[in-house]
Amino acid sequence: MLAVKRLEKTFGLIRAVRDVSFQVAQGEVLGFLGPNGAGKTTTMRMITGFLPPTAGTAIIMGHDIIHEPISAKKLIGYLPENAPVYADMTVWNYLGFIAEIRGFIGRVRVERVQQTIETCRLDTVKHQAIGTLSKGYKQRVCFAQTLLHDPPVLIMDEPTDGLDPNQKHIVRTMIRNMAARKAIVISTHILEEVEAICTRVIIIRDGSIVANASPTELKAKSRAHGAVELTVKSAPGDLVAKLERLTSAARVEVYPPQAAPKATGVQMPRVVVYPRPSAAGAAIAAGPAQLATDILALVKANPGWDLAAMKTLEGRLDDVFRELTESKN
Numbered sequence: 001m002l003a004v005k006r007l008e009k010t011f012g013l014i015r016a017v018r019d020v021s022f023q024v025a026q027g028e029v030l031g032f033l034g035p036n037g038a039g040k041t042t043t044m045r046m047i048t049g050f051l052p053p054t055a056g057t058a059i060i061m062g063h064d065i066i067h068e069p070i071s072a073k074k075l076i077g078y079l080p081e082n083a084p085v086y087a088d089m090t091v092w093n094y095l096g097f098i099a100e101i102r103g104f105i106g107r108v109r110v111e112r113v114q115q116t117i118e119t120c121r122l123d124t125v126k127h128q129a130i131g132t133l134s135k136g137y138k139q140r141v142c143f144a145q146t147l148l149h150d151p152p153v154l155i156m157d158e159p160t161d162g163l164d165p166n167q168k169h170i171v172r173t174m175i176r177n178m179a180a181r182k183a184i185v186i187s188t189h190i191l192e193e194v195e196a197i198c199t200r201v202i203i204i205r206d207g208s209i210v211a212n213a214s215p216t217e218l219k220a221k222s223r224a225h226g227a228v229e230l231t232v233k234s235a236p237g238d239l240v241a242k243l244e245r246l247t248s249a250a251r252v253e254v255y256p257p258q259a260a261p262k263a264t265g266v267q268m269p270r271v272v273v274y275p276r277p278s279a280a281g282a283a284i285a286a287g288p289a290q291l292a293t294d295i296l297a298l299v300k301a302n303p304g305w306d307l308a309a310m311k312t313l314e315g316r317l318d319d320v321f322r323e324l325t326e327s328k329n
């Protein structure tokens, strides 16, 4: 539904976006991730026709944003950064105004506004001036503007930025509920958001794409993927040495006890055993499964080890994010 083709943007000496290409199909929620200044907003502004690209283009359901801007823009809902809405207008009047611009008239226009107000749960504030609303409601008004014409392609720039956890939950639920019918791109730097709603992730750094994969695939690239974590009530002297001797283990690290919940009163150290990469060089292959099997056998053979828990780690998205986006200097 959306094809981004070799987009480039140069501001003077800054190459803000460099050769960015990707596609989004119906049902996909693509997370557009990257540190501040990576080029997310600039890319989104080019896709939605707010900023002319230096090179490249975006095709929305067959319509080129540069050559057919009007038919392309009819298919897009765009939620810009920082919810720019008219503070003096009431919610109802503002959405009515947007509906008019979008070409709805008469009864259809009123129905459209009413329906969008329901979808975005704005009924209780519809006659209030937007400037008097809390940040969460203001963001939802902007969200309503994005959805008013029921566009098949949604581009949202940090839709949950600055919202409290409850408001974030509401916005994420709304995004998830309409995902099946649409192609959605959201930019964010909140990694838990990616895990909660995105089916695929693009990580962008200094204007270039450095990863394009599902959250699960990305996590598998993490150093901790497939590592086995043991929580031990008491650490017998031979435990670490025996774990280190396993051929499937690359390295063993002991983490001191964290403050335990008061009720238990016990603080337990954790021992993390990292898998040895398989011959092919990929830690994901045979390594981790073998490691867990080996550790289980070792635990059975050493009944003196007082284990409280054992689990295989799936890896952390923020480790991968940091590895891919941190500057090397």
Ligand SMILES: Nc1ncnc2c1ncn2[C@@H]1O[C@H](COP(=O)(O)OP(=O)(O)O)[C@@H](O)[C@H]1O
Residues within 6 Å of the ligand: 011, 014, 016, 034, 035, 036, 037, 038, 039, 040, 041, 042, 043
């Ligand atoms: N209108 C502009 N003029 C000059 N530089 C800009 C402009 N807009 C963005 N930039 C620069 O382009 C880079 C990417 O910015 P942006 O797309 O806003 O990143 P992000 O949304 O990922 O934080 C930054 O270095 C920013 O300073």
Ligand SMILES: [Mg+2]
Residues within 6 Å of the ligand: 040, 041, 042, 081, 157
């Ligand atoms: Mg931005």
